[in-house]
Amino acid sequence: MDGQAGEGGDEALDALRRAIAACRICRDCPAGGPQNRLPHEPRPVAIISSRARILIAGQAPGLKVHQTGLPFNDASGDRLRQWLGVDRDTFYDRDRFAIAPMGFCFPGYNANGHDLPPRRECAPQWRQAVMAAMPQIELVLAIGHFAQAWHLGSRKRKTMTETVAHWRDYWQGNVEGPKVLPLPHPSWRNTGWLKRHAWFEAEVLPVLKSEVERLIG
Template sequence: MGAPLPHEPRPVVVGSKKARILIAGQAPGTRVHASGLPFDDRSGDRLRDWLQVERSQFYDPACFAIAPMGFCFPGLDAKGGDLPPRRECAPAWRAQLMAAMPQIELVLVIGQYAQAWHLGFEKSRTLTETVLDWRRLISLDLRPRVLPLPHPSWRNTGWLKKNPWFERELLPVLREEIHRLLSEK
C-alpha cells in the first residue's frame, strides 16, 4: 500500500452495463478531481474531437464507460504536474471492474499505464511504438478489442505534430469504429 493520498479520495469512474466502449485513461487530474467528471478539461475536449462525439453522448453511460487506471487524483509532483496513477489501484480494482462490464467490445487505452495493463506483453517499448502498432493490436484476438491512443493532453501537441500519421491514419478508423458501435446500440 502506498502513502496516503494528499487529499480525500474521490473516485472518478463511470461503470456501465450497457456501453460497448470503455475509455481507459491514466488518473484524474486536478480539475477532474474537483468536478468529479472524467475528462472535464481540455484533454476531454480533444478526446471528444478525436471521437467526433458530442459532450452529452460522451457522458452517457449507455454509450461510454470511463475508467482510469487510478480512480483517484494521485496528487502533484514537485513541478506541479500530475503524478502517475497509484500502483495499488489497478491491481485492487481493474479485474473486478472489467468482469462487471462483459459487454465492452472496444477499449481505448489512453497513455502508457492503460496500455501496459490492457495490452500486457503486446505493448511495445514506447508509447509511440505501441500507438504506431495500432493496426496489429486492434486485429488481435483480444476480447474486448484494444486500440491504443496517446493522451489527448495539450502537453502532447508536440507528439501529435511529430506523428501526423495518427490523425491521418488512425483517427478515421477510430471514428468509424465509434460510430459503428454507437449506432448498433
C-alpha cells in the same frame, strides 16, 4: 458521478459502483509508506456501465476532474471528444461510454507540477472486477502507458509511441475479448507529439471515429 452508485444496472453492478465510491485504499494503505499519502481526500471517479460497448481506459483523474467528479471534464476531454467525433452529451451517456481510468483518484503533482502516475494500489484492487462486470465491452481505448501496459500486457511495445504506431497489430490481432486501440493521452502537453506524428491524425483517427459511430449508433 463518483463511482456511479445507485444509477441503473443490476444489483451486482450497483454494489461495485458503491464499493469504488467508498474506496480509500490509497489513503489508508499508501504504497511506499506515509510519505506517499494523497494530498487530499480520495474521490474515486469512474463510469461503470452495463450497456456501453466502448470503454475509455485512461490514466488517472486530473485536478479539475477531482474537483468536479466528472471524468475528462477538462481540455484533455475536449480533445478526446474531437478524436471520437462526439459531443459532451453523447460522451457522458453511460449507455454509450464507460470510463474507468487505471487509477480512480487524482494522485497529486510531482515537484515539476506535473500529474503523478496512477496510484499503484488501484489497478490490482479493482481492474479485474471492473472488466468482469462489463462483459459487453467491444472496444477498449487504452490511453497512455499505464492503460496500455494493463490491457496489452506483453504485447505492448517498449514506448508509448511504438505501441500506438503498431495499433493495427492490436486492432486485427484480438481473437478473444474486446479490441484494444492504444492512444496517446489527449493532454495539451502532447500537442508537440501530435505535430511530430501526423500519421496519428491521418491514419488512426478515421478508424477510431468510424468504429465509435458503429458502436454507439
